[in-house]
Every structure is written in structure tokens, then in C-alpha cells.
Amino acid sequence: MSSLPALINQLVRPEILALNAYHVPASAGMVKLDAMENPYLVPAALRAEIAAAVSEAAINRYPDPSAQGLRQKIRDLLQLSDDMDVLLGNGSDELIQLLAMAVNKPNATLLSVEPSFVMYKMIATFLGMRYVGVPLAADFSLDMSAMLASIEREQPALIFLAYPNNPTGNAFSTADIQQILCAAQGLVVVDEAYYAFAENSFVAHLTDYPNLLVMRTFSKLGMAGLRLGFLVGDKRWLAQLDKLRLPYNVGVLPQLVASKLLQHHDVLLTQAAQIKQDRSKLAQQLSAITGVQVFASSANFLLLRVAHAQEIFAGLKQRGVLIKNLHGGHAMLENCLRVTVGTPAENERFIVAFKESIQQG
């Protein structure tokens, strides 16, 4: 009988052994500006209404497997035509996995850009799927000649484009994405996780391209704790993907609470508008600091380049402010930090701690 470590080494796929698990740092008691969460709860009256509904919820029963009510609410919000449908996931992370599983034939390729959302590559690895990351241009726009050459060469079955992009914050050019949609033989998923903070969307383009799906999440709009993402696109695409969805992937409580919250979508969008305003203010304050480069953002976070990211990140942490250190990840993110826009008070605490950390460094 082998020892337990030997057994693990023998049985687990080498690419899984080599992985580092997705790391979530401890944040208890800190100003938490590392994960693009909405810093606001909804008003107390609405929370009381939700609490009353939750107290009546049939949690002894399995949820509605097709989440009919919630999906209809999303349909209405997006004013989808009859040939379009909505597929719900346990966060959009689950939908990325489901998409990859659907097209992962032997030698199929998943393509994205770098730097971008790390789960695209991670999920390809989980599934043993080939992954190609095309570097962005120096200004974080799409490097179209590299993109078109890669698409031609690799013939990816699946392309993910985060729009706006995480962690760079910019939205790629609409014309560039349209050109990719035309060039690609595979499925192109436009990941609109930050739609509430952005100017444009591809939802209206769904009918123009047979290979386009749009993915969104409610995580950045005040429901990160519910774990709800969704795909929008042609019914015929979603019917295939729906076969791969595990039964009851969205529980009774997320269905119920999200339905209530979406009845008050305007409240959430007002919060998003506030966050956008505070994003501008924060960007101005940071730009005024010598040695700090602030990148333009269409999301609820800012990407910064500083002289010594590691030291400033540590200095902030020491002062009780948690942001994301991107230094050491991708070469294009050298000395970069990412800060989520918080409440005005949180942003102020961040600015004070940031300045102190620079002086100390």
C-alpha cells in the first residue's frame, strides 16, 4: 500500500498538482477593496421585505430547476426577443466552465487575452483544454494583428473577451470586437461582468452574430454573496449548454432574493452611478500624487502603476486596507495595483493610507 502523498501524486493529473488554488486573502476587520464588491447594502425597508419573503421560503423543497421567475425578470430587464434565452449559473465562473465543457473536443482551444480574468485559463486547465493567451497592446487595447493571426492559426473553439476588462479596467473598441466576431469560426463570449459601470454592451448585437453570447454577473452589482451569473444568447445555443448545467445549480434563496432585488434594479443602478462618480474622484486624487499612474476605467475599480507596488501593498495592509497586488503576475502588470471603488469614507481611508505608505517606502 502506497503512502497517502504517493497515492495523490500517482492519481491526480500533473497539471492539477502543479496548480495553486485560487487564493482569497483574509480580510476580517479590514477596509476591503480587493474584490470589486459593491460596498452598499440596499435600503433597510427593502431588506426587511426580503427578510419577510425569506422567512416564507420553501427551503425544504428543491428549487425551481429552471428558475423561471428569475429568468423572466432578467428577460424583461434586457428586453430580450423571443428567440433569445437566459441561462443561470452559480456565479459566471460556473458558466465559463460549462461553456468550455461544451466545446472541449480533443485538441479544442480556448483563447483569451492577457492580462485578463484569470479564471479563463484556470478553467481550461481544470478541463485539460488547450489555452492560448494573446498579449494585449501596451495601452491594454486589443492587439488586432496578433489577435487575428492567433485566431487564424489556432482556430479557437471558444474566445473570452472581458468587456470592460479585468484587471485593466478599459473597455476594448467595439469595432475590434466586431472584427473578431467576424473572423472567429468559434464561439465568442463577451463577458460583461462590469456592465453596470460601463457605457456600452453587446446585448443589442446578439442577433447580428450567430457565434456571440453575452455573459453577465450580479456579483459586482451588490449580490456577490448570492453567486449568480447568466448567459444571454440564442435559444439554440443555450439549449445545448443547459444540458451540462447541474440540476438545481441556483438555490431557493438566491432565486428569491435576486428576484426581489431585480424588482428594484433602479436602486442598484443608482448605487452603480454613485460608484462611477466616486471612481472619477478617486482617479483624480490618485493622479495628483507624484509617481502614480492611473489607467482609465469603465469598471468599479482602478488600475494603478506605482514605483514600488509590493511595499505600498504591504503598507496599506498594515494600515488595515486590503487591495489587490498585481505585481509578479503578468509582465505587463509590473508594479501595478488594483483598488475597488468603495464608499466615500473607505476611499478616503485608502487615500490617506496610500499616501502614508508611499512616504514610508
Ligand SMILES: *Cc1c(COP(=O)(O)O)cnc(C)c1O
Ligand atoms: C468578477 C468577474 C467574473 C466572475 O464573477 P462571478 O459571477 O462572481 O463568478 C467574471 N468575469 C470577470 C471579468 C470578472 O471580473
